[in-house]
Amino acid sequence: MDDQKHYYLLIGILAFLVAILFTFSVLVGTTGSGLSDIFTTISQHDSEISSLIIREIRLPRAILGLLIGATLGLAGATLQGYLRNPLAEPGVIGVSTAAALGAVLAIYTGLSLVVPLALPLMAIGGSLIVVLLLQTLAGAGSVLTLILAGVAISSLCGALTSLVLNLSDNPFASLEIVFWLLGSITDRSMAHVWLAAPFILTGWLLLIASARALDVLSLGEEVALSLGVNVKQTRLLVVSGTAISVGACTAVSGVIGFIGLVVPHLLRPLVGHHPSRLLLASALAGASLLLCADILVRIVSSSTELKLGVVTALIGGPFFLFLILRLKAFYGT
Amino acid sequence: MRLEVSNITVQIHEHTIVNDLSMMLDQGELVGLIGPNGAGKSTLLKAIIGARKLSSGRVMIDGVPLERLSVIERARNLSYLPQERYVEWQLPVRAVVMLGRFPHRQGFGPPTPDCEVAVDRALDAVDATPFALRSVTSLSGGERARVLLARALAVEAPLLMVDEPITELDPYHQIHVMEILRNRADEGTGVLAVLHDLAMAARFMDRLILMNYGGIVSTGKPAEVINRANLENVYRVSPLNQPASHEALTSPWQKMDRNN
Numbered sequence: 001m002d003d004q005k006h007y008y009l010l011i012g013i014l015a016f017l018v019a020i021l022f023t024f025s026v027l028v029g030t031t032g033s034g035l036s037d038i039f040t041t042i043s044q045h046d047s048e049i050s051s052l053i054i055r056e057i058r059l060p061r062a063i064l065g066l067l068i069g070a071t072l073g074l075a076g077a078t079l080q081g082y083l084r085n086p087l088a089e090p091g092v093i094g095v096s097t098a099a100a101l102g103a104v105l106a107i108y109t110g111l112s113l114v115v116p117l118a119l120p121l122m123a124i125g126g127s128l129i130v131v132l133l134l135q136t137l138a139g140a141g142s143v144l145t146l147i148l149a150g151v152a153i154s155s156l157c158g159a160l161t162s163l164v165l166n167l168s169d170n171p172f173a174s175l176e177i178v179f180w181l182l183g184s185i186t187d188r189s190m191a192h193v194w195l196a197a198p199f200i201l202t203g204w205l206l207l208i209a210s211a212r213a214l215d216v217l218s219l220g221e222e223v224a225l226s227l228g229v230n231v232k233q234t235r236l237l238v239v240s241g242t243a244i245s246v247g248a249c250t251a252v253s254g255v256i257g258f259i260g261l262v263v264p265h266l267l268r269p270l271v272g273h274h275p276s277r278l279l280l281a282s283a284l285a286g287a288s289l290l291l292c293a294d295i296l297v298r299i300v301s302s303s304t305e306l307k308l309g310v311v312t313a314l315i316g317g318p319f320f321l322f323l324i325l326r327l328k329a330f331y332g333t
Numbered sequence: 334m335r336l337e338v339s340n341i342t343v344q345i346h347e348h349t350i351v352n353d354l355s356m357m358l359d360q361g362e363l364v365g366l367i368g369p370n371g372a373g374k375s376t377l378l379k380a381i382i383g384a385r386k387l388s389s390g391r392v393m394i395d396g397v398p399l400e401r402l403s404v405i406e407r408a409r410n411l412s413y414l415p416q417e418r419y420v421e422w423q424l425p426v427r428a429v430v431m432l433g434r435f436p437h438r439q440g441f442g443p444p445t446p447d448c449e450v451a452v453d454r455a456l457d458a459v460d461a462t463p464f465a466l467r468s469v470t471s472l473s474g475g476e477r478a479r480v481l482l483a484r485a486l487a488v489e490a491p492l493l494m495v496d497e498p499i500t501e502l503d504p505y506h507q508i509h510v511m512e513i514l515r516n517r518a519d520e521g522t523g524v525l526a527v528l529h530d531l532a533m534a535a536r537f538m539d540r541l542i543l544m545n546y547g548g549i550v551s552t553g554k555p556a557e558v559i560n561r562a563n564l565e566n567v568y569r570v571s572p573l574n575q576p577a578s579h580e581a582l583t584s585p586w587q588k589m590d591r592n593n
Contacts, residue, residue: 004443218421225383226412
C-alpha cells in the first residue's frame with residue numbers, strides 16, 4: 001500500500017538523521033577530531049588524548065543522547081496513545097519526579113559521593129516504586145484514575161524534593177541538586193551507559209509490546225476489549241515500560257522535559273495518525289531532537305555550558321503554547 | 334452458534350441495572366432489544382461482551398461460559414458496536430474499519446487479503462466506500478456512525494451486538510442499516526440490536542425483547558410485544574390510532590399522565 005511505503009520512507013529518513021547526528025555528536029567539541037580518529041579509537045585501544053576524549057567522554061554522551069531521546073519520544077507516543085490524550089507525556093504518571101527524588105536523596109545524604117552509582121540506582125529505585133504505587137492505586141481503575149494517581153505522585157515527589165532542598169544546609173549539595181535537576185548528559189561515563197541501558201531497553205520492549213493494542217484503543221476501552229485487547233495487561237505494559245525506561249533515563253540525565261510531549265505531536269500527521277506507527281517514528285525523532293539539542297548546547301555555550309533540560313524546555317515551552325492556540329482554533333472557542 | 338444469557342445480575346455503584354435476566358440468541362436471528370431510557374439495555378449488551386462485571390449468572394456461547402474462552406476467541410465470535418460513536422485521532426476511515434480485523438491479525442505485518450476483502454465488504458455495505466480515504470473526524474455524525482457500524486461488521490463474527498445503530502441516521506440510511514442487519518441475519522449471523530424506533534423494530538425484527546427496570550417484561554413477535562398494555566405500562570405512551578388487531582401498535586402516540 002502507498003500509505004505503508006510512505007511510512008517506511010519516513011522511518012528511513014529519521015534513522016538516517018539519527019545516524020548523522022550521532023556521528024556529529026561524537027565529532028563536535030572543544031577538541032577537534034576527524035572521522036578517521038573515531039574509527040581508530042573504536043577499533044584500537046590506543047591512549048592518545050583525542051581518542052581518550054572520544055571514548056571516555058563523547059561516545060557515552062552520544063549514546064546516552066540517543067537512548068534518552070528515543071526513550072522520551074517512544075514513551076510520550078505510547079502514553080498519548082494509551083491515554084488517548086495529546087497532552088500526555090512521560091512526566092504525567094509521576095515517573096520523572098519520583099526518579100528525580102531518588103537521585104536528590106542520594107546527593108543530599110552524600111551517598112553519591114561515596115558510591116558514585118548510588119545516584120542513578122536510587123533514581124531507578126524511585127521510578128520502580130512508582131510502578132508499584134500506580135498498579136496498587138490504579139491497576140484496575142479507569143484512565144482518569146491513572147492520571148489522577150500520576151498527578152498525585154508527581155506533586156508529592158515534587159514537594160519532597162523541595163523539602164530536601166529546604167533542609168539541605170550544605171550549599172554545595174544544594175547547588176549540585178539544582179544543577180542535576182536541570183538535566184544534562186555532560187561528563188557521563190560508559191559506566192552510566194551500562195547501568196541505564198538494560199533498564200532502558202527492557203522498557204522499550206514493554207512499550208513496543210503495547211503498540212497494536214494502542215490502535216484499537218482509539219475506539220475506546222470497551223470496543224478494544226470486545227476486539228480481544230487485554231486492557232489490564234496493556235496498562236501494565238505501558239505503565240511499567242514508561243517507568244522503567246524513563247526512570248533509568250532520569251537517573252543518568254536528570255529531568256529532560258517536553259521531548260515526550262512535542263515529538264509525538266509533530267510526527268502524528270506524518271504517520272497517518274496511527275498510534276502504533278507513531279512509536280518507532282517518535283523514538284527516532286526524539287533521539288534526533290535530543291542529539292541536536294546536545295550538539296547545540298556544546299556549540300553555543302562558551303564558559304558556562306547550558307543545561308540540556310533548559311534547552312529542551314526552551315524549545316518545548318513555546319511549542320506547547322502554540323499547541324494550545326491551535327487546539328483553541330480547532331474547537332473554535 | 335447460540336448465545337445464552339442465564340440469570341445475570343449487574344450492579345453499578347450498588348444500583349441493580351440488570352436484574353436476574355435470562356435470554357437467548359440463535360444463529361440467523363434478528364432480535365430487537367427495546368425499552369425506555371434506563372431500562373438496562375446498553376448495560377445488558379456490555380455485560381454480554383464482558384465489559385461489565387456480573388454479580389451473578391453467566392453468559393455462554395454454545396454452552397461454554399465466556400470466561401473460559403480466550404479474549405481472541407471471544408472477540409472473533411462476538412462483535413460489538415457501542416452507543417457512543419467515539420474515535421480518538423484523525424484516523425482514515427479505512428483504517429478504522431480495519432481495526433475490526435484485529436482479532437484475526439497477528440503481529441505487525443500488512444493485512445491479509447481476507448482482511449482487505451472483509452473491510453471492503455463492510456465499507457460497501459454501509460455506503461462508505463466513497464469516503465474510505467477521508468479522516469474519520471471530518472465526517473458528519475451519521476457518516477461516522479455508519480463507519481463505526483462497518484467496523485463492527487468487519488469482524489465478521491457469528492454474533493453481532495449493536496447499540497442504537499440507527500439513532501443518528503437519516504431516514505434513507507435508517508432503512509439501509511436495518512436491511513444490512515437483516516441481510517447479516519439471513520446469512521446466519523445472530524444479531525441483537527438495541528432500538529428506540531419501535532416502528533423500525535416492528536418492521537424488521539424477528540423477535541423483540543422488551544426490558545424495563547433491568548428485567549424482561551415481554552418477549553415475542555413484534556405484534557405481540559408492542560401492544561397497548563406494554564406501551565402504556567412500560568413506555569407511558571398510548572397510541573392515537575387503533576390499527577388492525579394483528580399489527581404492532583406503532584406511532585403516532587401521545588404522552589400519558591405520569592400518574593396513569
